[in-house]
Amino acid sequence: MKKVNCGLPPFQPGKIIAHGHTTRLNRILWSTRYMEMPQVCVVLSGHTVDEMLKDAALAMAAGADLVEVRLDNLWVREVEIEDSEDEAETKRRARKEIEYEVLPLESVDLDDALSSFKQGIELPVILTCRPERQGGHYPGDEESRIEVLRTAIKSEVSWVDLEVDISIKERDSLMEMAKGKTQVIASHHSEEAPPPANEIISEIEDYVSYGDMVKICYPISGSEGALRIFEAAWELRNSEIKASLMGIGSGGDWVRIHAPLLNQNFVYSTMQTGWHLSHSGRINVSDLATAWKLLGYA
Secondary structure (H helix, E strand, O other), rough: OOOEOOOOOOOOOOOOOOOHOHHHHHHHHOOOOOEOOOOEEEEEOOOOHHHHHHHHHHHHOOOOOOOEEHHHHEEEEEOOOOOOOOHHHHHOOOOOOEEEEEOOOOHOOOOHHHHHHHHHOOOEEEEOOOHHHHOOEEEEOHHHHHHHHHHHHHOOOOEEEEEOOEEEEEEEEHHHHOOOOOHHHHEOOOOOOOHHHHHHHHEEEEHHHHOOOOEEEEEOHHHHHHHHOOOOOOOOHHOOOHHHEEEEEEOOOOHHHHHHOOOOEEEEEEEEOOHHHHOOOOOOOHHHHHHHOOOOOO
């Protein structure tokens, strides 16, 4: 994994840093400590296996380190909402509104889909089946969703995403299955705004034993929430905890953009483009690479 110089020790008189071994930002900061760059994970777009495979190929070409397959997206289809506004107003819209049509559970051949992903995606894969209670689209009950996760782990995928609110009994069973072959992301997608930074950190510390990495995401509506997430990430930057923090909403991309400085483990990105990304706190993978270069992180 590529390493860059992102530490922030004080200036050391008389110590000369060779320009060929550091970044522009760190030469300014007179820093000599190196840390690993975050792994960039592209969340695949699409609601069919073929659509996701195409997005995975684009992600690999764009330099992603791994991709996330949202299995729950296989059970829905996007439907554009018909607009009653006049044509001129419609043209001014940069992105059409959509709703989701739920498909029957039996419409997805999970084994066939997993086989296609395994054969068609060269990068490491995170398999996720997000329930509706955490913003996902899986239409079945929790028992059937757990079976989807069992099947995902049996496929010997690199990573599996397990929500922190899964029952202890089922979590223990899934983690035992995953042991030694599949790493676990303990994820939490809160419905509430970010609490103060110290509470975010306490929450993350509570989830450390739930997996190999903690992913936590909050909805935000302004700079206060974004700053709370950023502050928590800053306080955790030198800890041994592997984490990925983010926000959904304007300002949610601050932690993603400054992830190398904050020593984040993963940064979630997308191949999508458009103004709507910044409003939702997401960022295109190429824009992320450009930002890191301009900021001197890479």
